[in-house]
Amino acid sequence: MSAADKIIEMSNELRWRLGNEFHDEITEGIYADAHEIVAETVTTDSRKGRNAADIAIDKIVTSKIWGFPIMFLILAIVLWITIIGANYPSSWLASLLLDTIHPALKDGANYLNFPWWLSGFLIDGVYLALAWVISVMLPPMAIFFPLFTLLEDFGYLPRVAFNLDYLFKKAGAHGKQALTMSMGFGCNAAGVVATRIIDSPRERLIAIITNNFSLCNGRWPTQILIATIFIGAIVPSVFSGVAAVAAVIGIAVLGMGFMFFSSWALSKTLLKGEVSTFNLELPPYRPPRFWKTLYTSLIDRTLIVLWRAIVFAAPAGAVIWLISNIDIDGYSIAYWMIHALDGFGWLLGLNGVILVAYIVAIPANEIVIPTILMLTVLVTGIHAGEGAGVMFELGSASETGELLSAGGWTLLTAINLMLFSLLHNPCSTTIYTIYKETKSFKWTTVATLMPVFMGFVVTFLVAQLWRIFFQ
Amino acid sequence: MNLSNPIQNLLLFAALALFLYLFFRPVNGWYWIIKNNLNSNRKVVIEDLLKQLYTSENAGTLITTNDLTLRLKYKNHQIIEVLQEMALTELIVLAGDQIQLTPLGREYAVKIVRVHRLWEKYLAEKTGFDKSEWHHRAEDMEHRLDHEATNELAVKLGNPIFDPHGDPIPSELGNMAEITGSSMVNLPVNTLGKIVHIEDEPDVIYKQILAENIHIGSQIRIVENTNKRVVFYSEGEEFILAPIVAANLTVEPLDAASILEEDAVRLSSLQQNEMAEILGISKECRGESRRRLLDLGFVRGTPIQIDLVSPLSDTKAYLVKGSSIALRTDQAAKVLIKKLG
Numbered sequence A: 001m002s003a004a005d006k007i008i009e010m011s012n013e014l015r016w017r018l019g020n021e022f023h024d025e026i027t028e029g030i031y032a033d034a035h036e037i038v039a040e041t042v043t044t045d046s047r048k049g050r051n052a053a054d055i056a057i058d059k060i061v062t063s064k065i066w067g068f069p070i071m072f073l074i075l076a077i078v079l080w081i082t083i084i085g086a087n088y089p090s091s092w093l094a095s096l097l098l099d100t101i102h103p104a105l106k107d108g109a110n111y112l113n114f115p116w117w118l119s120g121f122l123i124d125g126v127y128l129a130l131a132w133v134i135s136v137m138l139p140p141m142a143i144f145f146p147l148f149t150l151l152e153d154f155g156y157l158p159r160v161a162f163n164l165d166y167l168f169k170k171a172g173a174h175g176k177q178a179l180t181m182s183m184g185f186g187c188n189a190a191g192v193v194a195t196r197i198i199d200s201p202r203e204r205l206i207a208i209i210t211n212n213f214s215l216c217n218g219r220w221p222t223q224i225l226i227a228t229i230f231i232g233a234i235v236p237s238v239f240s241g242v243a244a245v246a247a248v249i250g251i252a253v254l255g256m257g258f259m260f261f262s263s264w265a266l267s268k269t270l271l272k273g274e275v276s277t278f279n280l281e282l283p284p285y286r287p288p289r290f291w292k293t294l295y296t297s298l299i300d301r302t303l304i305v306l307w308r309a310i311v312f313a314a315p316a317g318a319v320i321w322l323i324s325n326i327d328i329d330g331y332s333i334a335y336w337m338i339h340a341l342d343g344f345g346w347l348l349g350l351n352g353v354i355l356v357a358y359i360v361a362i363p364a365n366e367i368v369i370p371t372i373l374m375l376t377v378l379v380t381g382i383h384a385g386e387g388a389g390v391m392f393e394l395g396s397a398s399e400t401g402e403l404l405s406a407g408g409w410t411l412l413t414a415i416n417l418m419l420f421s422l423l424h425n426p427c428s429t430t431i432y433t434i435y436k437e438t439k440s441f442k443w444t445t446v447a448t449l450m451p452v453f454m455g456f457v458v459t460f461l462v463a464q465l466w467r468i469f470f471q
Numbered sequence B: 001m002n003l004s005n006p007i008q009n010l011l012l013f014a015a016l017a018l019f020l021y022l023f024f025r026p027v028n029g030w031y032w033i034i035k036n037n038l039n040s041n042r043k044v045v046i047e048d049l050l051k052q053l054y055t056s057e058n059a060g061t062l063i064t065t066n067d068l069t070l071r072l073k074y075k076n077h078q079i080i081e082v083l084q085e086m087a088l089t090e091l092i093v094l095a096g097d098q099i100q101l102t103p104l105g106r107e108y109a110v111k112i113v114r115v116h117r118l119w120e121k122y123l124a125e126k127t128g129f130d131k132s133e134w135h136h137r138a139e140d141m142e143h144r145l146d147h148e149a150t151n152e153l154a155v156k157l158g159n160p161i162f163d164p165h166g167d168p169i170p171s172e173l174g175n176m177a178e179i180t181g182s183s184m185v186n187l188p189v190n191t192l193g194k195i196v197h198i199e200d201e202p203d204v205i206y207k208q209i210l211a212e213n214i215h216i217g218s219q220i221r222i223v224e225n226t227n228k229r230v231v232f233y234s235e236g237e238e239f240i241l242a243p244i245v246a247a248n249l250t251v252e253p254l255d256a257a258s259i260l261e262e263d264a265v266r267l268s269s270l271q272q273n274e275m276a277e278i279l280g281i282s283k284e285c286r287g288e289s290r291r292r293l294l295d296l297g298f299v300r301g302t303p304i305q306i307d308l309v310s311p312l313s314d315t316k317a318y319l320v321k322g323s324s325i326a327l328r329t330d331q332a333a334k335v336l337i338k339k340l341g
Helices: A003-018 A022-041 A052-061 A067-111 A116-154 A156-170 A177-186 A188-197 A201-213 A220-234 A237-268 A290-325 A333-347 A352-360 A365-380 A397-406 A411-422 A428-438 A441-470 B006-024 B030-039 B042-059 B065-071 B076-088 B103-126 B131-141 B147-156 B203-211 B287-295
Strands: A280-282 B092-095 B098-101 B192-198 B219-225 B230-234 B237-241 B249-253 B275-281 B303-309 B315-320 B323-328 B335-340
Touching (some): A156 B323, A177 A188, A188 A290, A220 A411, A237 A441, A352 A365, A428 A441, B042 B098, B065 B076, B103 B131, B131 B203
């Protein structure tokens, strides 16, 4: 036996004699030493550690009486400012990009004698999808994210996680998921990035996979439009506004329900082997650094997400234009796709147009409604819009409603579209972000397919029950 | 197929859902049963028999073919066949109805025990599986890990000596630490001791122990021991167990000199406005969770008090080294403190 082997053998023998707990003892020794060194060398200004103002604020925002009302009020205000405030820059951007630049580009292309297919492909396809995504997506994000980041910077958000932790614990999740979920109301891709604040691997995966159940900015307008047209119409006109708002809020709350349910189910099945820890630091409050926050939230969150959306929207615009303009046997590809999916769509209480729109508009939920309108015109032959493959929106909700009714829509179609808009695969930007964050093909697939599968089941059940009871 | 009748569609859906449930439900789903049957080849049967023989011999009881057929889920003829094969390969000696392990068989059995306990240690330290699942998962894994993979695993875990239940893990050469101590039911009233082992079989009793939140490594004092019940104090709480449950807890008696933390209580019992000092973290807090608590300053000697209570009560924020850190009740139960003043 060589000398080295002897040493190894002796070390093994000695290790054995050290006993079971020496790892812990060494670790605790190191921490205890560090603690002593800190106590000797670092002087702190107050022995209490926390200042009176912090304690006073904490007493209110985590109190049994005020904790929850304050939370809901702040969330409601943030969402309200976002939705209302985004209208103005959105319509301004839309009139610039869609109503001014788009025709100008077309004219330019005509002047340069572009063949019709080239200008259609580039301007009606690629450019229009880009313009649409930017004008609908940018303003709400540019308002929502800074507001959210200010709250974060102030130190209020960890208190929300603290208040709600018990509910999330019941679902096998982390209290901080309340924050990533709220962030998801702005944008699911940003919500997925925000899950970095959860340092426990299992709870982080849960938060990533279930973020899609937060109704994002791209889906609020769809929900509001459809609720206004169809839900508002079934009650006396005095209440139609209230009914539409209630329906949209109902969908958002339903989304939270699905989020809790699937969090619970995932933590009990697929994810039960992932490491799980919990801790939540409640940092001291501090005045938000307004300009810095504004800058970082625009750069880090808004622009990164917008850029990803643009990268995906351009090819989608091309695809939308191509399937509407390439004919096979006298009909466009879109026509054949719609035809093939009509039966399945009917079974779900939807229709082929909606399913095709969700397939081709995967880059951004924002272009689902324009695509649906364009495809409806394409299959019904109604005279509206600007031609095959050119997405459009109508000036008023009632015009849109007439077009959709002509496309065969009923109240059931509208309700199931609202449900399917909540429960379908994440947009490609979010899917890509999930892959970037998890680095796992498996979890990306789960996160992509689970919601759309749930959407199929839910819309199917609603459609069958509807047909039994109301038809 | 015509799918225009909604009632028929719903019935079809219900049938499909039922079928999927029966197929994939945990434990008894058909999928798992089929998978297990495919896996239960000859090697698995041999290893299960060896382990059964090994535990019985260690407990000092002789075992017959009959006992084996009762204890293992395999078919009788399968067990008889495998036993004969094992006798031929000199893993066991058949003497009439009685079965004994040969040294070779013993060595083999120890290797399986090593994999089983190492895997339980791995599950406890590196994964998030619940305690109640460790045993079943290790039962499966012990047949699958080869010699080299086992050694790699041991190195990765820092060559542990005990598994999370307190069972000694055999070394590569088959050496094992001794368990000192005796079953709780054998201890007289007023014994001071430390729980060193929690038996994880049978399942029913282990689940009861888990439900009581009894922690391995905790110090105890017996206050009552009759054939009706065993009562003991530990970490500031009182535990009342049926003797059949207490029999599965092994306690190492301590002399008065080595008792350091008799007034230790769990952090979960701390009330608002009480001051306390941290004594340590329970052995039940393992892996990533344990390191995280240490990182945050939950070390011996640190003063601690409650800072905030969440409106839904379960989560509390504690003031540690000037920062406010929220923990859940089940975690707080694994931090030991001494109340001051």
